[in-house]
Amino acid sequence: xxxxxxxxxxxxxxxxxxxxxxxxxxxxxxxxxxxxxxxxxxxxxxxxxxxxxxxxxxxxxxxxxxxxxxxxxxxxxxxxxxxxxxxxxxxxxxxxxxxxxxxxxxxxxxxxxxxxxxxxxxxxxxxxxxxxxxxxxxxxxxxxxxxxxxxxxxxxxxxxxxxxxxxxxxxxxxxxxxxxxxxxxxxxxxxxxxxxxxxxxxxxxxxxxxxxxxxxxxxx
Amino acid sequence: xxxxxxxxxxxxxxxxxxxxxxxxxxxxxxxxxxxxxxxxxxxxxxxxxxxxxxxxxxxxxxxxxxxxxxxxxxxxxxxxxxxxxxxxxxxxxxxxxxxxxxxxxxxxxxxxxxxxxxxxxxxxxxxxxxxxxxxxxxxxxxxxxxxxxxxxxxxxxxxxxxxxxxxxxxxxxxxxxxxxxxxxxxxxxxxxxxxxxxxxxxxxxxxxxxxxxxxxxxxx
DNA sequence: ACTTGTTTGTGAACGATTTCACATGGGCAC
DNA sequence: GTGCCCATGTGAAATCGTTCACAAACAAGT
Ligand SMILES: NC(=O)c1ccc[n+]([C@@H]2O[C@H](COP(=O)([O-])OP(=O)(O)OC[C@H]3O[C@@H](n4cnc5c(N)ncnc54)[C@H](O)[C@@H]3O)[C@@H](O)[C@H]2O)c1
Ligand SMILES: NC(=O)c1ccc[n+]([C@@H]2O[C@H](COP(=O)([O-])OP(=O)(O)OC[C@H]3O[C@@H](n4cnc5c(N)ncnc54)[C@H](O)[C@@H]3O)[C@@H](O)[C@H]2O)c1
Numbered sequence: 309x310x311x312x313x314x315x316x317x318x319x320x321x322x323x324x325x326x327x328x329x330x331x332x333x334x335x336x337x338x339x340x341x342x343x344x345x346x347x348x349x350x351x352x353x354x355x356x357x358x359x360x361x362x363x364x365x366x367x368x369x370x371x372x373x374x375x376x377x378x379x380x381x382x383x384x385x386x387x388x389x390x391x392x393x394x395x396x397x398x399x400x401x402x403x404x405x406x407x408x409x410x411x412x413x414x415x416x417x418x419x420x421x422x423x424x425x426x427x428x429x430x431x432x433x434x435x436x437x438x439x440x441x442x443x444x445x446x447x448x449x450x451x452x453x454x455x456x457x458x459x460x461x462x463x464x465x466x467x468x469x470x471x472x473x474x475x476x477x478x479x480x481x482x483x484x485x486x487x488x489x490x491x492x493x494x495x496x497x498x499x500x501x502x503x504x505x506x507x508x509x510x511x512x513x514x515x516x517x518x519x520x521x522x523x524x525x526x527x528x
Numbered sequence: 529x530x531x532x533x534x535x536x537x538x539x540x541x542x543x544x545x546x547x548x549x550x551x552x553x554x555x556x557x558x559x560x561x562x563x564x565x566x567x568x569x570x571x572x573x574x575x576x577x578x579x580x581x582x583x584x585x586x587x588x589x590x591x592x593x594x595x596x597x598x599x600x601x602x603x604x605x606x607x608x609x610x611x612x613x614x615x616x617x618x619x620x621x622x623x624x625x626x627x628x629x630x631x632x633x634x635x636x637x638x639x640x641x642x643x644x645x646x647x648x649x650x651x652x653x654x655x656x657x658x659x660x661x662x663x664x665x666x667x668x669x670x671x672x673x674x675x676x677x678x679x680x681x682x683x684x685x686x687x688x689x690x691x692x693x694x695x696x697x698x699x700x701x702x703x704x705x706x707x708x709x710x711x712x713x714x715x716x717x718x719x720x721x722x723x724x725x726x727x728x729x730x731x732x733x734x735x736x737x738x739x740x741x742x743x744x745x746x747x748x
Numbered sequence: 749a750c751t752t753g754t755t756t757g758t759g760a761a762c763g764a765t766t767t768c769a770c771a772t773g774g775g776c777a778c
Numbered sequence: 779g780t781g782c783c784c785a786t787g788t789g790a791a792a793t794c795g796t797t798c799a800c801a802a803a804c805a806a807g808t
Contacts (some may be wrong), residue, residue, distance in 0.1 A: 320765060324736050328729040329713070346785065352610050354713065358785090359767055366787055374773050375784045392735030408631040411727075413626050416711070422731050461734055485734035487727070491636070493549070493574065501737035503730040507631075507707070509548040510723045511642050514681055514705035515612030517721035564800060566755065578755090579797055586757055594756040594803040 323364045327387055329354045330361070346377040393421055394409045400426040400459040400483070402474050403466030404434055404444055407489055411463060412440050424498045426457050430470075432454035447474070454481040543584045547607055549574045554604035566597035613641055620646035620679040620703075622694050623686030624654055624664055627709055631683060632660050646677050650686075667694070674701040681705045688712045726740070 333353045337345055347365075363376075365371055368390050372378040373465055380504045388394040392524040396494075401408055404427050411417070412424055427439060429449045435446045454462070464471055464486060471490035478486060479497050486502045490492060491509075496502050553573045555566055565681040567585075585591055585598075588610050592598040608614040619642050621628055631637070632644055647659060648667045655666045665673055674682070682698045683705060684691055691710035698706060699717050706722045708714055711729075716722050 318764090322765075324733055325729065327736070328726075328732045331709075331732075348785085352544065357767065359769095360765095362787065363766075370787070371776080372786050374786045375775055377785065390736065390739070391732045392739035393732055395735075397731075397735055397738075406633050410626040410630040416728060417731065420728060420731070422728075422735075460738060461731070485738050487730055487734060490801090491552075501734060503733055505727060505730060506548075507725060508636060508640060508642075509545065510608045510707055510725060511617075511637065511681070512548045512551075512613055513544055513638070513723055514707060514721060515609065515615075515617055515642075516547070518614035518617075518680060518705050519610070538794090553800075568755085577797065579799090580795095582757065583796075584757090590757070592756050593805085595754045595805055597755065 311440035318432075320368050323367060324391075326354070326356070326360070326364055327391055330364070331384065331387045331391060331393065334380055334387060337380050338384055339514070342380045344373075344377040345380050345383075350378070396421040396423055397460050398458055399424045399461045399463060400428065400450075400454050400457070400478075401463045401465060402428040402447060402450065403464065404419070404429045404439055405465060405467075408463075409439070411465065412442065423459065423461070426453060426459060430454075441504075448478070450474075450477045452480040454478070454483060459483055461487065464488045466488055466490060530579070539587050542728065543587060546576065546580070546584055547611055551607045551611060554600055556608060558604055559602050562600045564593075564597040565600050565603075567631045570598070577668070587612065611696075616643055617639040618646075618678050618682050619644045619681045619683060620648065620670075620674050620677070620698075621683040621685060622648040622670065622698070623669060624649045624659055624685065625685060628683075632662070642681065644671035644683070646679060648671060648673075654723065664669075667697070670694075671701040674703060676697070679703055681707065684708045684710055684712060684714075691743070697700070 330350060333350060336353075337349075342523070347361040351358045351361045362372075365383075368448060369386070371386055373384050385394065399422050401412060401424050404412065406427075408427075412427065417424065425442070426442045427442050428450050429444050430447045434444045437444055459481065460483065462481075462483045462485070464474055464478070466474050468490040471488065471492055472494055474488065475488075475494045475496065479500055484500050486494075486496070487499060488502055488504045489507075493504075493508055494502060550570060553570060554565070556573075557569075567581040571578045571581045582592075587604075589606070591603050591606055605614065612705045619637075621632060621644050624632065624647050628647075628649075632647065637644065645662070647662050648670050649655060649664050650667045654664045657664055679701065680703065682703045682705070684694055684698070686694050688710040691708065691712055692714055695706065695708075695714045695716065698724075699720055704720050706714075706716070706720060708722055708724045709727075711726055713724075714722060
């Protein structure tokens with residue numbers, strides 16, 4: 309649907325997604341002591357074709373050595389730089405309910421550089437209290453506080469009914485990247501990138517598969 | 529990557545995904561009192577093209593009336609039947625930690641027919657205790673108990689390091705549909721459908737977008 | 749019953765993504 | 779330094795998914 313311009317070339321959504329996979333594999337390979345890796349090896353680990361791996365990487369440069377493969381550590385760092393995971397990001401979470409709480413407590417995010425540093429809610433009983441070392445702020449101050457804190461990414465974990473209004477405030481605060489857990493399609497300004505985590509739809513996909521007796525296929 | 533055979537025709541992954549969206553829109557339209565809806569109207573609500581809507585639906589049959597559009601209630605039920613959301617599913621959840629707890633408490637799933645009826649964990653302090661009215665079983669009995677309970681869908685919410693072994697047990701228990709929250713690629717038997725909820729990867733996509741100043745695009 | 753207006757259903761065109769296939773070029777042995 | 783080997787990088791081909799465009803079909807009005 310949308311090829312993304314990076315430099316001159318256009319990169320497919322799916323390429324970016326696979327980049328995340330490559331990054332994980334490269335981290336594993338590095339731990340296992342590999343110095344170099346071929347596109348074949350890399351492909352095997354993710355059940356892809358070597359050609360796919362090479363083409364994906366070639367969008368961003370020439371990282372390999374002909375006859376040898378790719379230098380693991382170096383490629384890992386380059387992929388990391390492409391994904392932006394070689395830096396830390398300031399993240400705000402709105403809606404400290406069931407889902408929100410689980411996310412705040414999740415160590416893996418900060419380990420990858422996604423630091424949740426602001427929490428917001430509209431529940432008076434929650435506002436002002438501490439949650440995993442972070443104070444919960446009043447959502448009414450959202451715009452001002454995310455600007456002050458220099459928030460770059462926002463996570464929406466409020467009930468679906470109020471997700472759009474929260475979204476609007478976040479956009480006003482100048483945040484350009486949003487992860488949405490509410491099961492509604494949100495309207496976003498043109499310069500904001502939103503990703504949806506629609507769990508119900510994943511379950512629906514599974515029930516579809518069961519009803520239609522789809523066999524196999526790690527489908528993503 | 530994988531066009532899915534349904535009857536004779538092959539249906540794209542993305543079509544199934546959009547079907548979920550249509551279903552939600554149809555429910556909304558029904559509430560708003562619409563009796564019929566055109567592909568144009570349906571498309572507008574999801575920012576798609578009318579042709580896309582018609583083609584998607586045409587994979588499964590002829591549901592509309594030329595000159596009139598689609599009967600809302602009827603189409604809603606037909607889409608629901610295609611997705612398998614017109615029935616209830618027996619779901620088991622493995623790993624009642626932060627994420628698992630949030631999922632068990634989520635009412636929307638059961639409202640859509642996904643009934644979490646079994647919980648498993650390996651923590652002795654949790655086993656035998658009740659959580660939202662459900663007793664937590666020992667994961668060692670997983671294979672037997674999911675067979676007995678006739679579980680059709682399993683949710684994996686255990687630490688990534690043990691996800692594969694849990695996966696293997698689930699497969700032994702005969703479950704053919706799995707929703708995985710662990711951030712690893714799991715090996716699955718050929719007849720099992722697995723969907724991954726990889727939140728870290730979604731965050732990585734966002735950081736990619738920020739680094740590359742991608743503008744706009746509700747990208748899914 | 750006929751005409752008009754509207755919207756579906758679908759083959760064909762188009763565009764995007766994946767796979768193929770091979771020329772290219774660096775490493776390594778001698 | 780020369781030559782062989784091997785895996786990359788990349789156009790070209792194939793496949794897959796989306797959009798176009800129009801014939802067919804139905805409703806409604808006369
Ligand atoms: N819990 C799950 O497992 C789950 C699964 C899939 C999707 N979701 C989605 O995630 C979102 C959150 O779900 P949840 O189960 O955590 O709900 P929840 O009710 O437990 O939490 C919602 C939180 O948002 C806060 N809130 C409400 N209105 C607000 C506002 N205007 N501004 C700021 N905060 C506000 C509430 O006080 C509460 O703390 C929902 O949109 C839900 O559809 C949840
Ligand atoms: N918490 C989040 O926000 C979050 C976000 C993204 C992904 N995830 C993923 O979800 C999974 C669970 O995360 P979490 O934060 O809930 O972790 P957690 O540690 O809170 O919960 C894990 C649960 O699994 C149980 N468990 C461990 N080994 C088990 C086994 N062999 N069999 C059965 N149960 C076992 C533990 O006792 C615990 O109750 C992880 O794979 C994590 O990567 C979590």
